[in-house]
Amino acid sequence: MAKGIIFDIKRYAIHDGPGIRTTIFLKGCSLRCQWCQNPEGQETNPEIILRSSRCARECNECVSACPQDAISKDGNSIEIDKAKCDLCAKCEEVCVYEALEIVGREVTVQEVLAEIEKDRIFFDESGGGITFSGGEPLMHVDFLEALLKEIGKKNIHVTLDTSGYVSFEDLGRICDKVDLFLYDLKIMDDEKHEKYTGVSNKIILENLRKLTELGKSVAVRIPLISEINDDNHSIHMFVDFLQSLKNIKQINLLSYHRGGCEKYKRLRKEGSPITFQSPSAERIEDIKKIFADSGFSVKTGG
Numbered sequence: 001m002a003k004g005i006i007f008d009i010k011r012y013a014i015h016d017g018p019g020i021r022t023t024i025f026l027k028g029c030s031l032r033c034q035w036c037q038n039p040e041g042q043e044t045n046p047e048i049i050l051r052s053s054r055c056a057r058e059c060n061e062c063v064s065a066c067p068q069d070a071i072s073k074d075g076n077s078i079e080i081d082k083a084k085c086d087l088c089a090k091c092e093e094v095c096v097y098e099a100l101e102i103v104g105r106e107v108t109v110q111e112v113l114a115e116i117e118k119d120r121i122f123f124d125e126s127g128g129g130i131t132f133s134g135g136e137p138l139m140h141v142d143f144l145e146a147l148l149k150e151i152g153k154k155n156i157h158v159t160l161d162t163s164g165y166v167s168f169e170d171l172g173r174i175c176d177k178v179d180l181f182l183y184d185l186k187i188m189d190d191e192k193h194e195k196y197t198g199v200s201n202k203i204i205l206e207n208l209r210k211l212t213e214l215g216k217s218v219a220v221r222i223p224l225i226s227e228i229n230d231d232n233h234s235i236h237m238f239v240d241f242l243q244s245l246k247n248i249k250q251i252n253l254l255s256y257h258r259g260g261c262e263k264y265k266r267l268r269k270e271g272s273p274i275t276f277q278s279p280s281a282e283r284i285e286d287i288k289k290i291f292a293d294s295g296f297s298v299k300t301g302g
Contacts, residue, residue, distance in 0.1 A: 004143035006112075007040055007104045007135070011119060015301050017159035017180055019128025022119045024112065026132060027104045028139035030165050032198035033186065034274045035225055035256055039263050041135035046087050046104030049266040050078060054099035062091035062100055103267075109147045116156065129157030129179070138166040141173060148177035161221075164204040171207055181218045182252070183208055187229050188237035196228060205241065212245040219250040224284060226256070226277040235287055239294045251296045253284060 008025040010016075016023045028044030040047065057076045070084035071091055078099075091100045116130055123129050130151060137144055137160060151158060160174070161182040185204070187193040193201040211218055220242060224230050242248045256278040279287070284300060291298045 001108060002143040002146040003106050003108055004112075004140040004147070005044060005046065005104050005106050007038075009115060012122070013131065016131040016133065016161065017129065017182065018157065019126035020119075020122040021128045021131045021159070022116060022123075023131040023133050024115075026134045026137045026140050026144070029134055029136040029163065030139070030199060031136070031163055034196050035223065035228075035276050037257070037263075038135065039267060040103045043104075044139060046102055046106075047267060048080060048082070048085055048087060048091075049101050049103050049263075050080060051099045051101075051266055052077070054097045056097050056099075059097070061094040061096075065090045065094045109143070109150055112147055113150055116151070116154075120154075120156075123156055127157070129159065131159040131161060131182075133161040133182075136163050136165065138162060138170050138174070141166075141170045145173050145177070148174055152177055164207045165199055166203075166207070168207055168210055171211070175211070175214065175216065179217065181211060181216060182221050183211070183218050184221050184223070185238065186223060188234065188241060192228075209245055212247050215247060218248060219252055220248060221252045221254055223254040223256055224279050224287065226279045226283075228276065230279045230283060230287065232290075235290050239291065239296075242296070243294060249297050251291050251298045253287060253291075253298065253300045255279070255284060255300065 005027040006024055007027045010023040010025070013021045013023045025038070025041060027041055027046075029042050032042065036042065040049065055078055060073060062078065063071050063073055067088065067090060068084045068086055070081045072079050072081070087102055089102050092102055132144065148158060157179050158177065159180040159182060160178045161184070163184050185208070186197060187201065190201050193199070208218070208220075222229070222238060242251070256276055258275060288298045288300070
C-alpha cells in the first residue's frame with residue numbers, strides 16, 4: 001500500500017486554484033530556494049520544531065518526558081539533539097504550550113480520502129477541489145498516483161502545484177489525473193537559478209514545454225523577489241519563453257514575504273536564512289502591465 005508524508009492540510013484555501021479548496025502539503029523538495037516559504041517541506045522525513053516564543057521558562061516537562069535524553073535545558077533555552085531524537089512525540093504530547101511539534105506524518109490513501117470528504121460540500125458549491133502542494137508533491141509519485149486514481153472516481157477537481165524539477169516520466173504518470181497545473185517559474189537565467197535554488201532550470205523549462213505541448217491546463221506562478229528576478233531584463237526573459245509555449249494564458253505573480261525566516265529558526269537549521277525584499281506595489285503593477293501587454297492574463301496571488 002502506497003504511503004506519503006504530509007506536513008499540513010490547509011482548508012478553505014482560495015488562492016490555490018479555482019473555488020474553495022483543500023490544499024494538502026507533501027513533504028520533500030529537491031530545490032533549496034534561498035527565499036523558501038515552507039522550509040519544513042524541504043526534507044522528506046518528519047522533523048521536530050520548537051517555537052521558542054511559546055516555551056515557558058519554568059517548565060521542564062519535555063526534558064523529563066524524552067526517553068532518549070535528546071532534550072536539555074541551557075538556562076532559559078531548550079536544546080534538542082536531533083541525532084538522539086527518534087521523533088517519538090512524547091515531548092509534543094506533554095507540552096501544554098504547544099511549543100514543540102513533529103512536522104510530517106505518514107498517511108495512507110484512505111486517510112487522505114477521508115480528509116477530503118470532510119470538505120466535499122464546499123467543493124461542490126464553489127467549483128473548488130483539492131490542491132497538492134509541498135515541498136514537491138511528485139517526490140511521492142507512487143502515493144500521489146494511487147491517491148489521484150481514487151480521487152478521479154469522485155469527480156473532484158485536482159490542482160497540482162509543482163516546481164517542475166522532476167523526471168517527465170514521473171510527471172507523465174499523473175498528467176491525465178490533474179485538471180490544472182500551478183507551475184512555478186523562479187528565474188530564467190540558468191546560472192542564476194542554480195545559485196539561488198541549488199539546481200539548474202533546464203529540466204523545469206523542458207517539462208513545462210512538454211506539458212503545454214500535451215495541451216494541459218497550466219497557470220505559471222512567479223515569485224517576485226526584489227533585485228533577483230524583478231528587473232526588466234528578467235521579466236522580458238519570462239515573457240519571451242512563455243510566448244514560445246502553447247496554451248499559456250494565465251500568469252500569477254506572487255509577492256515575496258518573510259514568513260519562512262521564522263520557520264528556519266523553529267527547525268534549528270544550520271546557518272541563517274537570507275532575508276530578501278518584495279518589489280514595491282508600484283513595481284509589481286509595472287510588471288503586471290508588461291505581461292498584460294504581451295497577451296497574458298495576470299493576477300497577483302494564487
